[in-house]
Amino acid sequence: MDTMRERFASVTSRLLDEDPRLAVVLADIGVDGFAAAARRHPDRVVNVGIREQLLIGVGGGLALTGLRPIVHTFASFLVERPFEQVKLDFGHQGVGGVLVSAGASYDWPSGGFTHMAPGDVALLDTLDDWTVHVPGHPDEAEALLRHAAAGDDRVYVRLSVQTNGAPRAVDGARFLRLREGRGGVVVAVGPLLDNVLAATEGTDVTVLYATTVRPFDGEALRAATGAADTSDVVIVEPYLAGTSTRSANDALADRPHRVLGLGVGRRELRRYGQLDEHLAAHGLDPRGLRERIAGFLTAPARA
Structure with a gap:
């Protein structure tokens, strides 16, 4: 390929x-x-x-x-x-x-x-x-x-050298809903989709796939959270962690919700390493994502 x-x-x-x-x-x-x-x-x-x-x-x-x-x-x-x-x-x-x-x-x-x-x-x-x-x-x-x-x-x-195993039918506008669940919503951006799917395998969450992140598809996020038992959202992005949390918060401003932004950390990694080592160091490999997504979605909301 x-x-x-x-x-x-x-x-x-x-x-x-x-x-x-x-x-x-x-x-x-x-x-x-x-x-x-x-x-x-x-x-x-x-x-x-x-x-x-x-x-x-x-x-x-x-x-x-x-x-x-x-x-x-x-x-x-x-x-x-x-x-x-x-x-x-x-x-x-x-x-x-x-x-x-x-x-x-x-x-x-x-x-x-x-x-x-x-x-x-x-x-x-x-x-x-x-x-x-x-x-x-x-x-x-x-x-x-x-x-x-x-x-x-x-x-x-x-563009990235990181790729998912299979393409999706993207239209340059909308998020795609790939999995249905009641326990929260995970938005996977671009080449991190396969890692997110592996990390959430067997869990009761909705997975949205985003390849167009600006404009942010707040309508799709609202629909997905509205169909779940909770408005908890995790956004997994292949760039700076938290880049899209404001967009998600704006989309859900009229309802109680929590948002966790996962992505590349601010701390510079000063060893060259390999691409997969950088993914793991930032917690963006399937194991790291599974721990952080599950920990957030199962944690009780603070009063």
């Missing part, structure tokens, strides 16, 4: 052939995947070199001319390093585009902390009107990329 990033390059190269409105902007990262597309469309595949602020600036400039830019590099270089340009060149200018990241929170541990971006979605949450997609499988990444490319809005697509 190809990776999400490989699928991104192949799908986007085909989209360049189909839609003259699209352009791709790169900062050296991912150039090889677009070599053939660059030969066919030299005016719409732009490599700015290792200049991430310029990467975003060029994307915003292309958007001002009426093109639909698709901008790509590692998440830490796409959102964190050029954040001012994201804020101004897209948001302040009122133009749309598609930011597509690689690397996620710790996909390449040996790259060190410079190549890790667990805070990317939380950072984008400080800006208005960004749609955020977090696919959990290459097929989902393709569907969400096509959805994003066809629009006019501002979209962030967060």
Whole structure:
């Protein structure tokens, strides 16, 4: 099976052939995947070199001319390093585009902390009107990329080397209800779905699957908690823990509820290790998730 990033390059190269409105902007990262597309469309595949602020600036400039830019590099270089340009060149200018990241929170541990971006979605949450997609499988990444490319809005697509075993039919908007239960609701985001399903196997909980986290599907969460005996919610995200707890609290503001946000911790892990070791260290492996989810959902609410 190809990776999400490989699928991104192949799908986007085909989209360049189909839609003259699209352009791709790169900062050296991912150039090889677009070599053939660059030969066919030299005016719409732009490599700015290792200049991430310029990467975003060029994307915003292309958007001002009426093109639909698709901008790509590692998440830490796409959102964190050029954040001012994201804020101004897209948001302040009122133009749309598609930011597509690689690397996620710790996909390449040996790259060190410079190549890790667990805070990317939380950072984008400080800006208005960004749609955020977090696919959990290459097929989902393709569907969400096509959805994003066809629009006019501002979209962030967060790719990862972590994948679930099977794709789901995602629509770029709604959460999917994969399991029904009465003892609480667990929202699994993107590539952490399989771990959540393993962690909750045999338990009486509802599992929602989220691949579009902004806008947050509060309606689906309300419906799921309304069908349960409790409005306790656990959100399991592959980035900074607690990123979506405010959204869940807002959705349930008119009813008693508790929300636990699980995800990547704030403490920096200073040993490279392997990806599965980072998952375990943050408690995002099936064993760690099972202990924390069960402990929260079975604990009595405080008066």
